[in-house]
Amino acid sequence: MATSREAGASRAHRVLACLESRKNLTGSACGLVGLALTFTGIAGAYWPIVVAGLYGAGALIAPPERPAAPAFPDPSSQLDEVRGDFITLREYLTSVELPPAASGQLTELLTRYEALLDPGWVADALATDPESVYVLARAVRQDVPEAVDAYVRTRWWTRLAPASEPPERHLVRQLGVLFDEADTLAVALRETESHRQQTHTRYLEERRGHRPGAS
Template sequence: MPGSAGHRPFSAAGPYWPVVAGPYGAGALVAPPERPPLPDFPTLSARLGAVREDFGKPAGYLAEVDLPPTATEGVHTLSRIVRQDLPEAVDSFVRTRWWTRLTPGQKPPERHLERQLTVLREEAEHLASALRDAEVRRQETHTRHLEERGG
């Protein structure tokens, strides 16, 4: 039956339904929209695991390549940075940071970590530069050999 109480919207509120429904509608307009979920970034542990895995990948590759002596020395230096120097720098930072909380007023361990990472970066950059220079000389030598051979 059209017009019966069972079929009218907000029939329980009777003629006052705008007064009852109005605040709900206004609240929906004033309330902030639903936020999208935050991006699912990997945890620090997962990122460290990925870095450790990445450091392991070159070892298999380098084991299959016959490297010249200068590059072998470079692999040794890089290996020392990755396997010894970098973990030691981070570990000493973590341990010192804990103790620094108990004895405030000392030089922040972050400064030492930053300095150590800067030194390691500079060492890696020097290594990369030396290897690049060695490869440039090797390429130039090969070019001269081909030019002399041809004529």
């Protein structure tokens, strides 16, 4: 019973969509022109052919239906999700014991991430660059957790079978790379704001017909 009801609703939806389509509306408008020609006597005895022909012509010249583009989350909403993941990451890191060198470097890295994610004009500037949002999201969700987890697992095995290179050395190197990456994001944002300021200066000077160095 439910299946039959759903099938009937689907057919009704398709019929309604056809009636509301651009082709049908344009064809109907042209068909009305044909009816007007019939009432004025211009179409004569061939009025059914005239009406049908005008309807078909209108349906042919009507623009095709354009499906709505998918609505993906914008960078601002993605940053909100990254902020939530960043809180989860910090909670995880509080339960991990790290060597002093790596712990200090990780603290600096998290401070940089926190500054970039802080709601306000900094985050607004970051949201204008989807690639930067992706880089930051990848670092929070993948790079930092993987670096710390790999250290924890390798350290356990090193206790059983000592290795020539201590695992904390790799962790420090990885955190250093991630800090440089975060620093690059910050520099890019600064340069963007600097360029915006310079552009506004040129605009104001050109608006007043003034050039630097002009008397």
